[in-house]
Amino acid sequence: MTELAYIRNFSIVAHIDHGKSTLADRLIQLTGTVAERDMKDQLLDAMDIERERGITIKANTVRIEYPAKDGNTYVLNLIDTPGHVDFSYEVSRSMQAVEGSLLVVDATQGVEAQTLANVYTAIDADHEIVPVLNKVDLPAADCARVREQIEDVIGIEADNAVEISAKTGIGIPDVLEAIVQRLPPPQEGDRNAPLKAMLVDSKYDPYLGVVVIVRVIDGVLRKGQRIRMMKSGGTYDIDRVGIYRPAMENVDELGPGEIGYITAQIKQVRDTRVGDTITTEKSPTPKALPGFKPSVPVVFCGLFPVDTNDFEDMRDAIEKLALNDASFTFEMETSAALGFGFRCGFLGLLHLEVIRDRLEREYNIELITTAPSVVFKVHTRDGAVMDLHNPADMPDPGLVERVEEPRIKATILVPDEYLGDVLKLCQERRGIQEDLTYAGSRAMVVYDLPLAEVVFDFYDRLKSVTKGYASFDYYILGYREDNLVRMSILVNDEPVDALAMMVHRDRAEMRGRAMCEKLKELIPRHMFKIPIQAAIGGRVIARETLSAMRKDVTAKCYGGDATRKRKLLEKQKAGKKKMRQFGKVEIPQEAFINALKMDS
């Protein structure tokens, strides 16, 4: 139990790759929190996928003990938060659990879009902010320029920014001093008041069950206490109280201002709610924390097993994953094209990829992913409003009064020379320009864009037109009406439900033509010619014809080729599983996602 005055709780905010994880490693290392021999890179990124992609998906925390120059030993609690836009709502919630932030900016790059988004979240959470300029070991580091940028673009003082190299260790002691001297201790906290703790995040551990990260505000958390989650109503007996250093370590108690974890025989992550107030059942706190809205999925897609026999395994796998990720939703879906599968909802595209990768990798199920779509609000003539998660469910146009779609505000930072391409891309995606300013040689553009135009390949396109130099962040603005219709795709006169999509009426012909051309390349020739059409309602708006196959024969085949031919046939039989049959036509699985990629 530490006195409030000697506690500092903080997070690190940074654009991806600016050095957040490396800095965290150095802080842990310099304070001897982890023995030298146990040190490995990116200590806080626990999941394989996190390490591999260098991203953080779940909040992590670590306690560091630091003997400061003033002679006192301080307890520093770092909460590491996800840095990706998909999880920005999670970030904003975790930030409520700490009082300050280190703002890490790569001194060779300067401020980027996620720097902005994350630092604004920290400012919203009333954080004290210490700017840290990283990578000063590199010759390209330009601290003076980046200081100026922080002041101009973000509007916070950067005079006393700490210059460091998280790689070589330069300046790390100064960071520790700055944390102690410049960040405030926890403001309130009465050890004798009824327990009031914030549920910061929770994750599933195969040995311990659900592990809940908590921040104590008032009172004390101890093993054996019977606790109540005030929002969800669940009551549990605490069987373990501990801290991360970053390995788990049991402690007797957690007092006001402290951050650690508890386990309490909680079965599923779904039973816990981020932001919930934890109190004791015996003497509950009179005033719960305000709590948070649960995060809502914004991107939906269908996931289907490549091998239809894998459906039951896939159901098990999805259910297991969902236990540990409350923000991911799923419901069964049947597609004429793809058979049985699930329509799943995600916080964003990265979240989608992470879940899909985990299903494929950890559960060994090969998947077909249909085009991601957003949730449209469809107002029907009878006055009802439906949430449309799947274009295939769009009611008959005659019944629809209007359709609304989610819009986002996107901030893009880009070097001057690529600005034109970025503006063109945003216009093509039905964007409305809101702002265009300069920060040094970089332009900052703000666009109001339909989310539907962004969820698919916007980020890839942005990267490719700017050679990777643009950074991008967004938040959701809300719903707005537009002239949106469902475009169906007919292959050999049969509608393919998995290829249906919502499009803007003015762009429907163009999208339809692009889709038909793409499909013509993606579907192999058959023994007959195949019309490929895009239609709105009953009206065909684009059409291509895939000619019949004319030649597929092996020129030479003698005695030595019989084995080879037979083995090839076996391979083709296996490959056939990856085809989906529509009437007489076979469509390869990649076609479902590749058909939507726009090249220009």
Next chain:
Amino acid sequence: MTEDWQNGGFGLYIHWPFCQAKCPYCDFNSHVTASIDQSRWCDAYLAEIDRYSARTGDRILDSVFFGGGTPSLMNPDVVAAILERVRRSWRIANDFEVTLEANPTSVEASRFRGYRDAGVTRVSMGIQALDDQSLRGLGRLHTAAEARQAFDVARSTFDRVSFDMIYARQSQTLAQWQAELREALSMAIDHLSLYQLTIEPGTAFGDRYAKGGLRGLPDEDLGADLYEATQETCDQAGMPAYEVSNHARPGSESRHNLIYWRYGDYIGIGPGAHGRLTEAGVKHATEAVRQPGAWLDGLGQQTHETLETISGAEQAQEMLMMGLRLDEGVSTGRYQTLSGEPLDERALTSLEDFGLIERTDERLRVTRQGRPLLNAVLRELLGA
């Protein structure tokens, strides 16, 4: 056991794995080497003949085929020794055929008499193209004039001479090929093999193609047109296709290759040689070590050759894949006996509706329209 003659025949394939130079399109097991110890090779072939004849000596041999590689690099006395041993080891069919693949250079032509005296009855020459520029493009060592001279020597030495052409080459137009084909037909005696150039992985052409090189190859539609034109021109010249790429005056088909396509039995001797041999009612696939050095050194050892049992269902598949290449098609009864199941009636009906196959009482054959789509037909029939 049913007799060989009822099941496609019985042949011997001998693989000679050496060439003067490696052609850029070729994925055959052929190697270029500084010196070849021909007598050691000869002994090795003889030993293999003994090993196989000990198991099959009671059978009637229909054919021997010297393939390569470039068997016309073999000393005639090696060929003679092999054929001599063959005649001592098996009973020989009345119309016994002995084919040797020859490259059309003057050096090789000088050995033709020797081959004839050794017992070779038929040569198959790799002429490939009739103009020098195309020959250079194919990486061939001979000129068109040299090839014609070698061909003349061959036809004056042997009764039966066939030659190979490769078409659908880079930048070759339909009109150019038709002219070249007519010229080839005017030279041809009674047999001609016409192959569309295939880009094989692992060859020099394959690598260039994978890197985006090798432009001007025909697309599917031109390939189909070239094939179609080839069929028409050859039909008119009285040399219809009896197999996808092989044309002959009726009665002059290659007996040896017919054994493969009719899914008969054959022994394969030499590096990388394949065989199909039925013994005590079980059909095996044999495959010898590919590397010439390893093959020679490993002679008589277990690892020299792999042996795989081919199940009835697999035999049925192989028989269909080989047999539908032939104009005569396959026996559906034989398919069903091997497979234990009849062919998928739905696939058959749909292919018939498309006009790609024909059924006549006991036989199934691929039509003229179906032949260029044979792989697709086979996938449909075999469920791939």
